[in-house]
Amino acid sequence: MTTTAAEATALYDIPGPKTRRRHFLYGVLSTAVIVGLVAWILYLLFDTDQFTRTKWTPFEYKGIQELLLRGLGNTLKAFAIAAVLSLALGALLATGRLSEHRVVRWLATLVVEFFRAMPVLVMIFFVFVALKVQPLPALVAGLTLYNGSVLAEVFRSGVNSVERGQREAAYALGMRKTQVMSYVLVPQAVRAMLPAIISQLVVALKDTSLGYLITYEEFLHAGKLIASNLDYDLPFIPVVMVISPIYIGMCMLLSWFAYWVSKRQRRSPKTEAVDVAPAEPGTLLPGGVPPRAPAP
Amino acid sequence: MDVLTDNFSTYGDGFLGTVELTAYASALALVLGFLMASFRVAPVGSFRVFGAVWVAVLRNTPLTLLFFAVLLGLPRFGLVLPFKVFAVLALGCYTSAFICEALRSGINTVPKGQGEAARSLGMTFGQTLSVVVLPQAFRSVIPPVGSTLIALAKNSAIAGAFSVTELLGTYKTLSELGYNIVWTFLWIALGYLIITLAISAVFNILEKRWGVAR
Numbered sequence: 001m002t003t004t005a006a007e008a009t010a011l012y013d014i015p016g017p018k019t020r021r022r023h024f025l026y027g028v029l030s031t032a033v034i035v036g037l038v039a040w041i042l043y044l045l046f047d048t049d050q051f052t053r054t055k056w057t058p059f060e061y062k063g064i065q066e067l068l069l070r071g072l073g074n075t076l077k078a079f080a081i082a083a084v085l086s087l088a089l090g091a092l093l094a095t096g097r098l099s100e101h102r103v104v105r106w107l108a109t110l111v112v113e114f115f116r117a118m119p120v121l122v123m124i125f126f127v128f129v130a131l132k133v134q135p136l137p138a139l140v141a142g143l144t145l146y147n148g149s150v151l152a153e154v155f156r157s158g159v160n161s162v163e164r165g166q167r168e169a170a171y172a173l174g175m176r177k178t179q180v181m182s183y184v185l186v187p188q189a190v191r192a193m194l195p196a197i198i199s200q201l202v203v204a205l206k207d208t209s210l211g212y213l214i215t216y217e218e219f220l221h222a223g224k225l226i227a228s229n230l231d232y233d234l235p236f237i238p239v240v241m242v243i244s245p246i247y248i249g250m251c252m253l254l255s256w257f258a259y260w261v262s263k264r265q266r267r268s269p270k271t272e273a274v275d276v277a278p279a280e281p282g283t284l285l286p287g288g289v290p291p292r293a294p295a296p
Numbered sequence: 297m298d299v300l301t302d303n304f305s306t307y308g309d310g311f312l313g314t315v316e317l318t319a320y321a322s323a324l325a326l327v328l329g330f331l332m333a334s335f336r337v338a339p340v341g342s343f344r345v346f347g348a349v350w351v352a353v354l355r356n357t358p359l360t361l362l363f364f365a366v367l368l369g370l371p372r373f374g375l376v377l378p379f380k381v382f383a384v385l386a387l388g389c390y391t392s393a394f395i396c397e398a399l400r401s402g403i404n405t406v407p408k409g410q411g412e413a414a415r416s417l418g419m420t421f422g423q424t425l426s427v428v429v430l431p432q433a434f435r436s437v438i439p440p441v442g443s444t445l446i447a448l449a450k451n452s453a454i455a456g457a458f459s460v461t462e463l464l465g466t467y468k469t470l471s472e473l474g475y476n477i478v479w480t481f482l483w484i485a486l487g488y489l490i491i492t493l494a495i496s497a498v499f500n501i502l503e504k505r506w507g508v509a510r
Contacts, residue, residue, distance in 0.1 A: 011403070011411055011429060012339055012421060023340050031342045048374050117492050118485055119453035122464055129467065130477040202356070209358035213457040220361060227368075236372045240365045244357065251356035 045237065055235040058226055059242065071222030072246070078136060078208045078218060082143035083201050089144055090151025097156050100177075108152070115149040120207055128214045135216035139208065147204045154196050158189030195262035202254045209247070219243065299475040300483045303466075310456075310466035311487050317383060317462060318449045318491065324388025325448060326441075329395025336400050347396065354393035359451055362386045367458050383455040391448045398444060402437035403429065435506050442499030446492050453488070463487045 015023060045051065058064045096108025115123070124142030127133050133141070162185050170180040190197075212220040220243065226232075227239040300307060335347030354362075366386040367379060406429050414424040456465030463484055470480045 011337060011425060013415065015339060019339075026340045027342045030340060030346075034342065034346055044373060048372070050373075117450075117489055119450035119464070119488055121453040121457060122481070122484060122488065125457075125464065125467065126481045129471065130481055206356075206358040209360035210454070212360055212364070213454070220358075220364060224364070234372065236369050240361075240369050244361060244365065247358055247361055248353060248356045251358070252352065255356060 048237075050237040052233070054233045055238050058229065058232045058235060059238070064226055067222045067225065068219070068242075071217060071219040074136075074216065075208050075211075075218040078139050078143070078211060078216065079205050082140045082147065082204050082208070085140065085144040086147035086151055086200075086204060087197075089148030090155055093148060093152035094155035094159070097152060098159060098181075112149045112152050115145045116153070118146070120146045121210055121213065124210055124214060135211060135214050138214055139211040139216050142210070143204050143207055146207075147200055150200055150203075151197065154193050154200065155189065158193035158196075159185050161192060162188045191265070194265070195258045198254065198258035198261060202251055202258065205254060206251055219247070299470060299479045303470060303473075303475075306466050306469055307463075307483060307487065309461060310463040310484075311491075313461040313465075314449070314452055314456075314463040314487070314491060317380070317387065317452045317455055317460070318445075318495075320384045321387035321391065321448055321452065322445050324384060325391035325395050325445075328388060328392035329399060332392060332396035333399035333403070336396065337403055351393045351396050354390055355397075357390070359386070359390050359454055362390055363454055363458050379458070379460050383452075383458070383460045387448060387452060387455065390451070391444060394444045394447070395441060398437050398440040399433070401440070402433040405436050406432045438499060438503045438507055442496060442503075445499075446495050449491050449495060450488065 049055070093108050093112055096104050097112065099105050099108070120142050123145055124138055127141045128135065128138035131138075159181075166184055166188065167180055170184040175183065208218060209220050211218045212224065215221065223239045223243045227234065227236045229235070332347045332350050335343040336351070338344055338347075363383070363386050367382045370377075370382065410428055410432065411424055414428040419427065452462060453464040456462035459465065467477070467480050467484060471477055
């Protein structure tokens with residue numbers, strides 16, 4: 001474990017036996033410190049009576065479990081709607097920014113730059129307070145405007161990163177601009193940008209919790225309801241201890257998915273140039289088949 | 297329109313609150329981020345694990361949840377501090393995870409040969425790090441650190457919703473006074489634009505001065 005990290009960095013040499021012993025000692029010492037820290041936090045938790053029975057009983061009741069599940073469902077609902085709408089808005093704005101008409105391009109640029117510079121919460125509050133919209137549409141609107149603008153930039157840079165020859169070749173074949181975009185550039189751009197798109201969706205998922213601040217009945221809101229219940233002696237810390245792992249788990253799962261996609265793409269023949277065997281009489285068109293070893 | 301001229305002090309307090317929050321949280325995030333980045337590239341395994349867990353957990357925590365846990369949860373724990381301190385703590389810790397990743401990728405962009413050359417000249421670990429590797433790493437992380445701090449300034453709006461004096465929070469006072477809500481928000485938006493544009497201008501200057509074209 002030590003050697004792999006050492007090989008990857010410019011900072012130090014691969015350690016010899018003596019250094020390895022020293023590092024082992026440091027490792028043991030620092031582990032002891034970290035364990036001590038965790039033990040201290042656990043002690044504080046016990047000391048302030050966070051593990052008493054009354055504080056943990058609410059989670060045994062069906063009604064409260066249902067409340068939490070409903071909250072989780074509402075979180076996922078807001079996320080799903082916002083994700084779909086942001087992708088659509090992102091595509092629309094990216095089309096605008098790539099337009100040949102100057103007015104459309106300027107307008108799209110203005111929209112993208114403005115909504116990227118605004119805090120999401122300000123937009124959500126604006127829609128909720130000033131336009132007097134219900135919590136769910138307000139939350140979705142705020143998330144869509146922000147993430148749509150960010151995704152527009154992702155799409156645009158994706159399309160621009162496709163090699164110029166692709167576009168030129170497509171035009172040379174007599175394709176129109178729309179055809180060049182939809183058949184040649186966008187499919188390649190989306191494939192290259194997929195990890196970035198999923199990472200942005202993680203941001204959207206995290207930001208659904210802003211709904212809590214405008215009284216949308218999502219997961220955190222359900223937690224708050226339980227946490228402020230006097231019958232269970234204000235089980236604040238237990239609620240945080242139950243809710244956080246679920247939130248962090250969901251986001252990690254999505255982050256990990258983005259990582260997995262990007263890793264898979266690095267060895268995918270579709271995103272890399274395929275080694276094409278020279279055409280021989282009688283073979284199929286080159287490209288689809290993996291390269292064969294030359295005959296001995 | 298006159299909502300700004302009539303309530304200049306309310307807006308001013310909110311604006312200064314956001315600037316202050318952003319400044320303190322940025323300082324905390326940079327210090328913690330630097331610490332965690334050095335943990336993540338350390339030769340000792342347990343340091344690396346600690347840094348990795350710190351980053352993975354904080355990066356995947358919704359900031360609202362973090363504010364919820366810190367501002368409302370820690371007092372139950374027996375820890376009572378002003379809300380502003382809690383807000384700086386939550387914002388700083390959250391952003392430190394992103395700063396850490398930016399710094400770490402900066403260290404990784406320094407070619408291995410640079411360190412090898414430094415060592416072959418007989419430099420010690422400290423010299424290699426401070427004279428050769430870190431200066432190069434810092435230069436290449438100026439843009440990502442800049443955008444992380446802009447995100448921090450925008451995220452500080454959440455503190456206002458948790459009743460810390462801050463720019464977004466001013467809308468409550470002003471809407472109670474019966475001002476036109478659209479204009480109120482327009483001036484709030486302008487305030488955020490000024491702050492984010494100022495940060496990006498500072499980082500543009502830094503990049504022109506120190507940035508490297510690789």
